Amino acid sequence: MNPDTTAPTPDAASLLDQWMLGLLVLVPLAFALVVAFSPDKRARATALLGTLAAGLLTVVALARFSWSNGAAFQFEHDVHWLPSLGISVSMGADSVSMLLVALTALLGPICVLASWTAITERVRLYFVSFLILQAAMVGVFIARDIIFFYICFEFTLIPMYVLVSQWGSTERKRAATTFFLYTFTGSVITLAGLVYVAWINAGMAPGLYAGSGSWTFQIATLQITASQHMTLSQQSWVLLALLAGFAVKVPLFPVHTWLPLTHTQAPTAGSVILAGVLLKLGTYGIFRFAIPFCPDAFMHYAPVIATLCIIGILYGGLICWVQEDVKKLVAYSSVAHLGFCVLGLAALNVAGLQGSILYMINHGLSTGALFLLVGFMYERYHTRSMKEIGGLAAKMPVWATFMVFFVMASVGLPGLNGFVSEFLCILGTFQASDKWATGVWGSAGTAIPGATAGNLGPWYALVAGSGVIVAAMYLLIMVGKVVFGPLKEPAGHGGAHGHDEHHGHEDAHATEAHLPADLTAREITALLPLAVACLVFGVFPAPLLSALKGPVDQTVALIDTARQIPPPGTPSTQTAAADLRTLEHEPKEASR
């Protein structure tokens, strides 16, 4: 746990392991510093170098990570910081964290490449913000201390705010402010919930209290306290507080309105990072905090959460259908997609959780790529309205090919990455029902081997599954309009390379007059890794699934335990009922 207690003379490898995660955060920060003090001309290359260095380090980390032991937190390291507040910079990564870190590292260089020509103004500030964002995102995934987590979680807001507000479209100021205030408000309440858990812990755990008052914000400790020593109503409040921040970030249905606005206004790379990683902070938060901290409450309210997800899926999907702005469409599709992701979490079984975590990665890849493509289009035409453009396949065949590919990945075509996760989420939801033995589904006593305990079930899966149809509908309609059909270019868009003046609200885009009609090698380089990843994860998800087995099993075991042992403060009659319920469903467990 504490690396300080390790051998006094660690060799280079163990030293590297110890500082691996710290370096993952520090390298982008260091490069941010370098970029800040290097001339504008070299900013791009330096930033690319920085993201590549971070990527290289991530590769090393991935290689040194013991995947067979994915549930254990590795590369653990504690830097004592503020013991008075119980805060330390404590880091550690399990396989979920590692994969999300890898996603972040992958998207880094891609985003830098994507902003190569699009960003012409205040280049340094742009890349500094970007690198800081990168560091903060990695920090979120590797934090093992709530405050450290929260610091990184919040600190993603500032660079993102800067990115949107400075290099966005016409309404960028409003969008950036909305984004910031919305997510900030939510996360302040989340902080209150987390601090509340820490307080419970300080009061409960005998070793930690006793006048010394040393609080701790260690996630591992608090998780035990929260899940075992809080009553159902306490858990419910904490869950509500946690969701206040995380649901906004995801975003779940009623609190999603910031997302389309921000996405449409953000610069391309900002959208990519926003969709690719930042939204995952919410789902990751739910996975890392909401479920393990409040298992009973989460179980109890899973139907509510699932209902919100399903509303999001259908509602978001239908709204996509009537969008004219391609980017807005993709943004709303994120609402629908992440509905699936959280739905998988709400299923609380292996299939659902596996699917959900995979979904985090897959959505990052495919939707990130879609935003890239939309950005490349926008760079050329300065419009994203489906009314003004169409049939671009004729002019940009390579672009069109990628577009169709990633749309298919996004639609959930089997063989591409989206399907595996979407299917597992739906399957998990489908399975997760206690009601199989009754009602229309079958006669009592029938063995339902594939079902798991839970409060969702086939109806949820069916309704959510219809979202798949809706997804096909809106994405293909978009492809039909933008990629296929007769060529349509905005008025005044002269020739293959030209671009009109009156569309640009900023004159920042002066350089892309040099852009050829179709994608350049640089742009293809940005897209290709994503495409390869989409394909590989669609066909060979097995390594990912086995990597995720540990953490997922652990979470499910936690849930199982919670199912059997009611939270403290539950009246004894309920305990008896719970025992009965346990007996009914898992006779082996109960006898154990």
Place this chain on the structure above:
Amino acid sequence: MNTVWTLAQAGYPAALPEATLAHYLFVSAAMFVIGLIGFLTRRNLIIMFLCTELMFQAAGIALVSFSRFHMNMTGQSFVIFIVTVAAAEAAMALALVVLLFRKRESLDAEEWTELKG
């Protein structure tokens, strides 16, 4: 310390046989409120300042009477300090008033509303 109120009630509503603590406190409170009302209603800066002096001295009366009531001198010495401070304040107030009068040729407090919102 309900004694204070007990005393007050004991002597009230009898026809003021002698001045009790309650009477002094009443005077003090009245002075304080009068000062406050004066401050709120008068527009001349000097008069407003005098009203605040009134409020200070209301506190002084209360202190003196309490001092008498408690039979110690602390309250009275407090009052001496209050008077001193009041004097210092008066000096400052006058200096300020002069400064302001130079600028606007008026002592009307309502003249000074440039800063607001």
Place this chain on the structure above:
Amino acid sequence: MTIFSSLSMLAATAAPKPMSPILSGPPEALLVLALPILGVILCTLCAIMRVRTRMPAFLTVGCLAAAFAITVGLYLKSGPAPVITSGFEWINLSWGDSAGENSPFHQFIANFSLYLDALTVLWMLFVTGLATLIALYASEYMSGDVGTGYCRFFAAFNLFVFSMSCLVMGDNMLMLFLGWEGVGLCSYLLIGYFYKKPSAVEAAKKAFILNRIGDLGLLMGICLTYVHFGSIEYRDIFAQAQPYIDAAKAGRYSEIPAIVQLIPVLLAVGAFGKSAQLPLYVWLPDAMEGPTPVSALIHAATMVTAGVYLVARMYPLFLLSEIALPLVGWVGALTALFAATIGMAQFDIKRIMAYSTVSQLGYMFAGLGVLTSTGAAFHVVTHAFFKALLFLSCGAIMHGFAGQLDLRKLSGLRRMKGWGIVSLGMLVGCLNLAGFPFTSGFFSKDMLIGEAFVTPGTAPIGWILLLTAGLTAYYTFRVFFRVIVGPVHYEPGDELHSAHEEHAHGDSHNEHAHGDSHNEHAHVEDDHQHHDHGHGGHFHPHAPGWAINTVLLTLSVLSLAASGLYFVPTGVHGGAVPAMVDRSSAAYQSPFAHHAIPEGAGDGGHEGPDHAAETVPSYVPTSIAMEDPHAVEHPHENAGTFLGWDPHAVLFYVSGAVGFIGIFVAYVLHYAGRTTAATARADALLPMLGPIPRWAQHKWYVDEFYNLVVRVPLLALAHTFHLIDKLLVDGLVRMFGAIPRWLGTLIRPTQSGELHGYAAGMATGIAVLLFIVFMLTLR
């Protein structure tokens, strides 16, 4: 209705038992998947290297031919039991270990493995075979697009074969689903091949979306299967289902949980989507916007039979449900009739073929529904050949006449130079489709209709199918009599069907973003072989070249010879197709068939439609036909009859006669005395029928109906949601966001800048706070 009770009884007597599969299948089966993928890669490379020759086509033909050869090898090797070739792990979840549970069902496995039984091989044979032929055909047909478009076409073509192979060969339902959606994608890409044509894009989209509706059913079916059986691998499902099969045997349907009975219904929904059955058929006719080879391969011969494959593959499960097979049967029959009525009123020959495809698929489903999986499979095979032939012939016409497909504008093709083989192909195809005696189409159709009468309770289906057979004959020969024979007349196609126009632009350099060139047909691409064939009477049709002719000829022969697949016994297996079906999960012998055979064996070639059933191979020990005592004891008592006669015997003549009548009517109405291309005697009859022909021509307004009932309300809902999102949801958020500002505005007047105001505020504040505190806490 009696069909329910009788079917329940039937299934009770006739559910098959699976054989335990052999787990080490031939590894070369994986090559069947790998070769098309290789094709995709090669075509992509061609595209990247900007190959401007027919190279991709020949690479494709090579890959697919190799795949076909391997499939033939698999066929020759195939034994009685299914074999499983393991590929690699795809999705493999397990759990429960940590919780101390060791239930074998705490896992979810869907690997990339192949399940090879006879049904698989049967399907793969015609899939790869036809694909090879059609690729060859397309090498010429698509030659106008040589370049990127050509590469794109063949890449998608290969991808299709790959997906179809996954669908057919996968060893679990998810793998099937992979192929299922994969073929959907390829269908989408290929229908939308002429991506500049809005109608093509629209059609592609429609196909994909409607398929997705069916796919949802399939997906739910998969989930339900998994939840109930704890696995989605075929072998496990069949093993798990065994108790229910036993229960069904004994007619104890009440012992089969509702879940299990629901599974086949959900699967059927998927099948209806993919195989264009009511109510999801509407995409298929529109799919004809794609290049004709695509229509032939995907939308006639192979992909659309995936639904049939699914039902056949999961036949043991379908037998467990009291409603699933009747549902399949009725839907199939009604689709057959419905599509035929529409086909009768169309003028576009490709569309006629499309509706006939829908109709024939209906036949197949009806066949499955009336318990003849063999018949259905046989019809799939024969249909694959003759429908591909018909489409390719249409394609040749379209290719030669600048996209002209209107049967009122083409006539007397037979007499034109170079069109002989096309005419022959048309004739062979039409005869097969019309069920002309002794053609393969005749035999397969007859089997289905006959079985409908044999199976008790399904006679209405039989009548419907019989009526449809007549209609089919009519509309088929309506095309033949108007286009192939009669006076010579032709008009070049307009842009509505002009594949050529798009050919010119597939590899476009954008010289024609201008609308006028659409009408002019003036495309000056030197290497284009259709030189400027647009204007007035100067149009010269160009006859098909060697590739097309070879393929047409081959298919003509094959489709005629296909009947042999059924009748010509191959060793002890009986006919090839029945033997193969019998060795698969679709194996099922109607107990009534036994009794039907001997009497029906009148004519020479008609040696024994159910020969296979009669001589069930001894190495199929678990076949219930042999085992079930119930069936043995009362083999004949429930068998239905056709007006008192043995259906198979009589229908041989009856359906032949119906076919003749149909052809005759077509002859009278569309050939006899016809002097122009545009009009025929039939036109005089139309007014007598009132609005019906018009309605039929407008496809009974089904598209419009769907639009009105589904799309418009959904769109309205979408707009409403969008509005709600903007006004209500975001409005609420903004309202909350505005509260501080509003509060601020409210109290801002207190900051008036006046000294007295501030003092008053302070005094009031003190007073109010004192009041609150004393009131609340000190009483």
Place this chain on the structure above:
Amino acid sequence: MIGRLAYLWPEIALFATTCIVMVLGLSRSLPMRKASAWVCGIGLLAALGLSITTTPSGSTVIASGGQAMLPGMAPFAKCLICLVALFLLPLLAGTVDRAEEHRIATGAGVFNPLRSNRAEFYSFFLFSITGLLLVADADNLIWLFLALELTSLPTYIMVAISSERHRAQEAGVKYFFLGALGAAVFLYGFALLYGATGTTNLNAIHESFLSRGISTMAIAGLILSLLGLCFKIAAVPMHFYTADVYQGASAGVAAMLAFVPKTAGFLAMLLILATVGWSSGPGAASLPEPLRLLLWVIAALTMTVGNVLAVLQSSAKRTLAYSSIAHSGYMLVGVIAGPGDGSFTRNGISAVLFYLLGYGVMNLGAFAVLASVEKPASDGGEPRELDSFDDLRGLCRTHPVSGWTMVLCSLSLLGMPPLLGFFGKLPLFTSAIGAGEIPLVLVLGINSAIAAFYYLRLMAMPLLEEPSFRATAPVDNPFVSRRFAGLLSAGGVIVLAVFANLLMKESTAAGRYVARPETASAGAKTEVSVAQDGR
């Protein structure tokens, strides 16, 4: 009593410096006049050193007769005051006499002691700081009153002379008159407190409360005292003056106003509340219910009023003023929470003391930016300090140091982790949750979110906006020291956050609350007030 003089060395040092500065500022020689600021700095440094070394802590104070409930507060508070005063000093440079000095330098005039304000200005500043130090030392209501007055009276003048403009005088008059009103209120409260207990010694009052209970009159006295002190901390309902005064005063003086009276007010409040203690009330773990309710309402209102008014402003200075109100509200949460079990996370008093330091540092940075850049007046007059948000546009590009200082300080004020503001707010959170004041924590959270709106503007204007027209482009103020002050505070925002643990430990000691000083003075075991248990 005379023994206590030994503990007043910082005050004495400052007083001595004051005398020197008063004389130096009137010197005819320019270097001598300029030296007055340096002397000031030396004095403050000396005071800081003396605070660290001589101020006794813990039991020694009690033995010497100082107040004994919060034995650790005075040393910490004094260090903190001297430190922030040191930061303030460079910011105040050049506030007065600028035109006059310019005239002399250009030879247009000669030095006239009668027209020079420099001496008064610096000495008033030192007086005020001295008063503040005395507040920290107070053990008697009389002392407290005098110290408070000593703190405030010089600031009235400083406001009025801080600028030549009418606004400064207006601010001065408002501040003075309303201040007098506020002083009268807490004075009356003190009187009632004396009346109720018969003593003005805080320890004695505390003992009286412990032995005889808290009478209604005492409650009334406490309430009036607290309300009067609300003026010092700019809390509702005594907050009205804040915005006008801060805006009218020059930025440096405004920065001082945001720190000095606020600190005085909070220290006084803590001292007065320490007499009643945080161990009564319904839960036996909070302030007496009337006081808790009063402070609760005041805290909630103060945060909300401050923030919602700040949202509407177009003047950055006014916004900072309203934000200063809001921050007082946050700190009141810590006051309500009380000492808890004494650990840093639960001790609201430590949280308040820590926050005072944090707020002092980061707020100073924001004002320093306003002070260090000037824009030419449109009428060609004297250049003016930045005021409106628009003036801040593109500051990061035109004046990188000032711009980035503003960015950092506003983020810290917003409470953005990992800057100092966040670590100031976090203990407030934890202590309030520890005290069971969860609704108040939610109010605090929501208010932080509202505050984000204007801090974001404050950050975005310099960082993200285009610089405004060249004609009115802001120019650097000649006083480099102001930029230096900003830089100091911007650095502090980061450095203090990184090394916050030391400060946290110190403030934990500073916030130690001894509920029964008489036992402590007897050398017996210190009985810590009953800690709130985790229910």
